[in-house]
Amino acid sequence: MQTKIKGLGKLIRIDKPIGFFLLLWPTLSAFFILTRGNPSPSLLVIFCLGTFLMRSAGCVINDYFDRNFDGRVERTKTRPLVTGEVKPHEALLFFVILLSLSASLLYWTNKLTFKMALIGAFITCLYPLTKRFFQIPQMFLGIAFSWGIIMVCSAELNTISPSSIILFFACFFWIMAYDTAYAMSDRDDDLFLDIHSSALTFGNYAQYIFLICQIISLSLWAIGGFMQEIKPIYYFLLLIVFFFIFYQFRLIKEYDRQNCFKAFINNNWIGISIFIGSILGTVL
Structure with a gap:
């Protein structure tokens, strides 16, 4: 039993939490x-739990495929x-359990958030397969990992506001950037396995695509903050x-x-900086 629990822990990357934090920040x-510094405490807890569960479910279904x-x-x-x-049927059962636990959290939200969650779950399941047929699967990961922002808006405001769409794309381009860096570290393996990635698709231009996506993301975070009238310290961050x-x-x-992977990991500091800026720019 202890070996099985350890295996399930490895399956959800409990020892490698970077993916969870890149989704959480x-x-x-x-x-x-989006709430101008007045988020619902209960929704904060729900989304923290949901982020962990859905990221874990994503890891399980990715490894299964x-x-x-x-x-x-x-x-x-x-x-x-x-x-x-862990056996394949055990992984599928674990995936269903994680998905069910995530779905149970929706009881404390609203109908719009439930609908958005269905879309998010579908994209999460689809992403691992896109590496086989789509030239830039990072785009699907960008949608899946950014979808939480849409759900935050639907849960807090019961609508999808223009600001939330701007923040969604800010996150999307950030994910495109950091997962391209990750794909650059995995380029030889992906080539060997004959699966697609942005690093292979863009080739020698991948580093410039990375930079462009990061700059677009940063600009959109600034625009989103401006639309919500966030204080100047946010822009300092x-x-x-x-x-x-x-x-x-x-x-x-x-x-x-190794350096490409180091660049990927370093994005945790970008997420932390934006998070700190969002607090200081709205609460203080």
């Missing part, structure tokens, strides 16, 4: 920006579905984000695998 930032690929790659050959720690972007761009220029 923009969601929390949206709460403070990729189980025949992962054994052929050094980085993923120790994943539970490859080693046999966005200025700090610019230096993180420049640092990451320097890391990925040589397409070094």
